[in-house]
Amino acid sequence: MDKRRINGPEISVKPIEKKSTQPKNNKDDGIRKNNRSVDNIRPIFIKPNVIKKANGSAYYEAENIKIICGVYGPRSSKRSMVSDEGTIYCEFKFAPFSCNKRCGYIRNAQEREYSLIIQQAFLPAIRLNLYPKSSIDIYVTVLENDGTTACLAAAITCISIALTDAGIQMYDLVAAASATCIKGNICLDPDASEENDTNSKFMLSYMPSLKQVTHVLCTGKMEAEQSIEAIGICIDACNSIKTVMDHCLINSH
Amino acid sequence: MSATTVTPGKKLGSIQEYEVGPGTYMRNNYIYSSTVGDIYIIKDVNKKLPCISVVKDKEQSAIPEVDSIVTGKIIRVNPKMATLAIMVVGNKPCKDDFQGIIRVQDVRSTEKDKVQIYRSFRPGDIVRARVISLGDRHSYYLTTAENELGVIFAQSISGETMIPISWQQMICPKTKVMEYRKCAKPN
Numbered sequence: 150m151d152k153r154r155i156n157g158p159e160i161s162v163k164p165i166e167k168k169s170t171q172p173k174n175n176k177d178d179g180i181r182k183n184n185r186s187v188d189n190i191r192p193i194f195i196k197p198n199v200i201k202k203a204n205g206s207a208y209y210e211a212e213n214i215k216i217i218c219g220v221y222g223p224r225s226s227k228r229s230m231v232s233d234e235g236t237i238y239c240e241f242k243f244a245p246f247s248c249n250k251r252c253g254y255i256r257n258a259q260e261r262e263y264s265l266i267i268q269q270a271f272l273p274a275i276r277l278n279l280y281p282k283s284s285i286d287i288y289v290t291v292l293e294n295d296g297t298t299a300c301l302a303a304a305i306t307c308i309s310i311a312l313t314d315a316g317i318q319m320y321d322l323v324a325a326a327s328a329t330c331i332k333g334n335i336c337l338d339p340d341a342s343e344e345n346d347t348n349s350k351f352m353l354s355y356m357p358s359l360k361q362v363t364h365v366l367c368t369g370k371m372e373a374e375q376s377i378e379a380i381g382i383c384i385d386a387c388n389s390i391k392t393v394m395d396h397c398l399i400n401s402h
Numbered sequence: 403m404s405a406t407t408v409t410p411g412k413k414l415g416s417i418q419e420y421e422v423g424p425g426t427y428m429r430n431n432y433i434y435s436s437t438v439g440d441i442y443i444i445k446d447v448n449k450k451l452p453c454i455s456v457v458k459d460k461e462q463s464a465i466p467e468v469d470s471i472v473t474g475k476i477i478r479v480n481p482k483m484a485t486l487a488i489m490v491v492g493n494k495p496c497k498d499d500f501q502g503i504i505r506v507q508d509v510r511s512t513e514k515d516k517v518q519i520y521r522s523f524r525p526g527d528i529v530r531a532r533v534i535s536l537g538d539r540h541s542y543y544l545t546t547a548e549n550e551l552g553v554i555f556a557q558s559i560s561g562e563t564m565i566p567i568s569w570q571q572m573i574c575p576k577t578k579v580m581e582y583r584k585c586a587k588p589n
Binding site: 204221222223224225233276280281282283313314316317318319320321322356357358359394395398399402 | 407409410411412413425427429434436437438439440458459463465467497498499500501536542
């Protein structure tokens, strides 16, 4: 027996294999493979206060996307930076088992980039002037990935709930929505198979009450008119996500 | 007083109606909520407008501010300063310790040149202090130059809780050994 490693139990069972879901297409528009219309987002479930040790936490689920997030702070900043305002630190990680291809324990370039995007998306929303010399640390783990851009958008929505749960003062909640372009149509909340078919990704984070955009991410092939259209569609989606978030926060209060 | 639950970003009213209280902020002449919680409207006789605040059940951990009273434990001393781990701000406990330092000139207000750190604080003492500035990148600067501030709990070498007998001395009830401390006025 190898004592240097964590050994599995002696008795093991065969893991349940994931059945490949047959693409259904009952919708008459015929643009999307799955059973959704272009402006339809997956139903969202959010639960705050799931990690006892964290100041604030939230769990997010939308069909196959599963994300857990913990917020620690405001706590004394360990980094050697003098600032009159608080700082945000974020660690975004895909769990090794979350994607189709196993990803490593060490954060890769994409995860680092997403961490920065999350920091940028929350900078205008948190009242950092109230937290001098402190840092707010956000740790996000994607437990199941079904569309990378959709995961990033879901993470931002999830963090909003966790920050509010931690009692951190914010100007507004931040909601985020993702989109892609399929055959010239803007489709909201793309899943993994749709993401593989196209090479355009769009993500927008938005403060619904203040009507302000905090971050826009647009990569791949997309016409200027399409991206403008996508902004409008994503803002509408964020407004509907906001009602889910409000509902969740008021119920759990 | 009402008990309506609001979420961050919810418009609560205009600044002509209310004063900005905790958990709210002002933007373009309107007051918005900045946290999730119940609305409380408190009328103050001295002020014209009632104060609106949003209160959350779950307290967030406190952070030290300038002029707040903090309580903490001395973790190390050297001839220039004593280092304190801040554990309580006001009455609220901190989830994570903040580091503060009491410099030799901030120990007491009189005879500052005669202050010796090791005759004022020892590691392990519980000290009440006031924040004078946010300090450098590592620590807050604290002062104990007030009667009410200083050592509030200390143990002697034999491990007994010592009793203050003067502003500068504490006595061990078991061995009757006197040790020097910057004692706080008991309240």
